[in-house]
Amino acid sequence: MDDSSGPLWALIFFVLFIIINGVLYGFGSAVQKVSESEIEKKAKEEGDKKSAWLLKAMNHPVPIVNTILTTATLLSILTGYIGIRGISPYVYEGCLQAVRFIGIEIPSQVVMTVSIILVVVFALILLVSLGVVSAKKIFSSNPESWVYRTAGIVRFFAGLFRPLTFIILKLSNGVVRLFGVDPHQHEDQVTEEEIISMVDDAHEKGVIEENEAEMIQNIMEFSETEAQDIMTHRKNINAIEENTALQTALEFMLDNSNSRYPVYREDIDHIVGILHLKDAMRQMSDPECKELPIKRIPNLVREASYIPETRNINELFKAMQAKKIHMTIVVDEYGQTSGLVTMEDILEEIVGNILDEYDEEEQFIHVQTDDSLIMEGFTPLEQVDEVLGSDFDETEEFDTLNGYLTSMLGHVPNMAEDKEIRTKGYLFTILAVENNTIQKVRVEKLPEEEKGEETCQDIQNSQT
Template sequence: MNEGHPADGNEGLFSSLFKKITGKVKKDDDVTEEEIMDMVNEGHEQGVLKENEAEMIGNIFEFGEKHASDVMTHRKSIVGIEADTTVEEAFEFIMGENYSRYPVYDGDIDNIIGILHIRDLLKIYSEEKNRKKKLVDMKHQVLFDASYIPETRNISVLFKEMQSDKVHMAVVVDEYGQTAGIVTMEDILEEIVGNIFDEYDDEEVLISRQPDGSYIIDGQTLLEDIEDAFDMHFDCEDIDTINGYLIYKMGKIPQDNEQFECTCDGYSFRVLEVHDRMVTKVGARREEERQQPVT
């Protein structure tokens, strides 16, 4: 195992699971991840472990293999605020959003000048004299310095760093120094425990079945989630989302009126909507259903 892997030192977990499932004590604590996962799967099948418990243990082993680029919010999906926005405008904008922290950028998202917390904005907004001032002019009063990390930062290491530095949001940069995305403590924790929703979050429906039996899929839906939902397998590696898969199949950047369709493992996938050179909505249907004549 790699140094710092979350599974290191957890051999006792295997012994506990072994005893719980078999009723016996395993004296040999020299075990592999594969053995532990076999035991976890067996425990789930026998009803000793609930599905979410088994999934969480599996996530722990995958945790140490992931990087910031795997869990970040992509730059095109960042909800940020222009530096020349007034305090009053920023307040009105934030009231319509569901986040507590926002990157503030000067000109474009590659020039993030700090992180704005809604709590600090409310403090200066409470004084009417501040409301017409621009965020950039109140940078030292209201913005935290942004922390920058490379896309390749291991999230196990990153989690410890963010804990130690008391940083809740970091800017992920690519090899050219441009903003690739942002990552939060919540993003990292969700890799183990699954999606975290609070009372202000609206749960996203990424795959929705239509009355005619077809599906509408959000472009940022992970391929692995589609594979699980449709019991199929995509013919590619190193691509995370259905947007990325369709762009890979097209071999070009999609246009606003893009017309494209492809098939994979018994399903057809069709571009329905493109925004800012990204496929944002996809139609899907089983090939056998598509070929049935209308009666």
């Protein structure tokens, strides 16, 4: 074998192909990270031709993507050919000498096959690691700089392979149509999960603040949230009976610091309207109305609106805006009152808790001097997770600590039984039960040897 067939030319072309492959893949990765507004500014205001081409490539990425795929495929084929044609004979000679030196009888054809496989695998590893993975990371470290440096090379290959990419595109469109798919339909470029992942990544790197990341995630989840997820439960509704005197009703409203209150007949399942604080105060200027039941005062109680538990809050928000409604009643499938939703509840799903000068932020968790915690039964499981560093909020069946612990007990809690619950490395001791719900719980961390236990133990029975 003469020098003209030596491995030098093969190595030169091999390195060249890796560089070209790296430029194309690196450009494809970097161009997604540059600011389109900055490129547009340079193209239109400064008249930069390279920026104008980049802007066109960003707005119409299909030709660039096709160029990258076509060139990368062609380079892979050529790399394999060069490896087999220019390098594998020398690897074969080396393997053959090694086999003879060891003294093993192996057919030369087998040695040649092994040599070719080794060369192709080695070439593939170098091509992917250097020409794809490393190139993407290098270009992404300073995307704008690399995009401008390599735009000319990519543009050259885009023009060079335009006839080939045109044929490939038409052929692929024809195949796609055979399966009844429109080749021109556009899929979503970025999924919701990808956006949330990018937000989390940006937050971890300090690019955006925690409250900003939380707000973006809330917006993404907004359209999937239902009224039952954000409503004030019926047990926590402050409502007024329709036979209540106006003065008494006004005193009740002022004590609770809300501006609107449901008005019910006999019980909370028969809500007949909404009473506004402004309307009540306006009627108080008439001495004859002070002692009248609110139901007998004309136009005082406004008509209530009702929605099912499953109403999407995105649609609800638009409907309440259109009808200028600030409070709506949530009913279950049997027509009974489940709770109520206000415009403020919906907005809080995006921006977080909204407190005015009269609101006091609820403290569900209280730290004790002995490092134990006293938690309210209605502590949201999300807050329990934040404090204990556990995963109580994994289940979608319960929203509060009361719901979770009641499920663990398997029955309605009863103080006479004095239950304690061991779960997820913590001891929960029930301190107060009222209206069939757990009101207060002491939480203590279990010793390491007891952390694997999950039990609901009757303290009273265990002592006897």
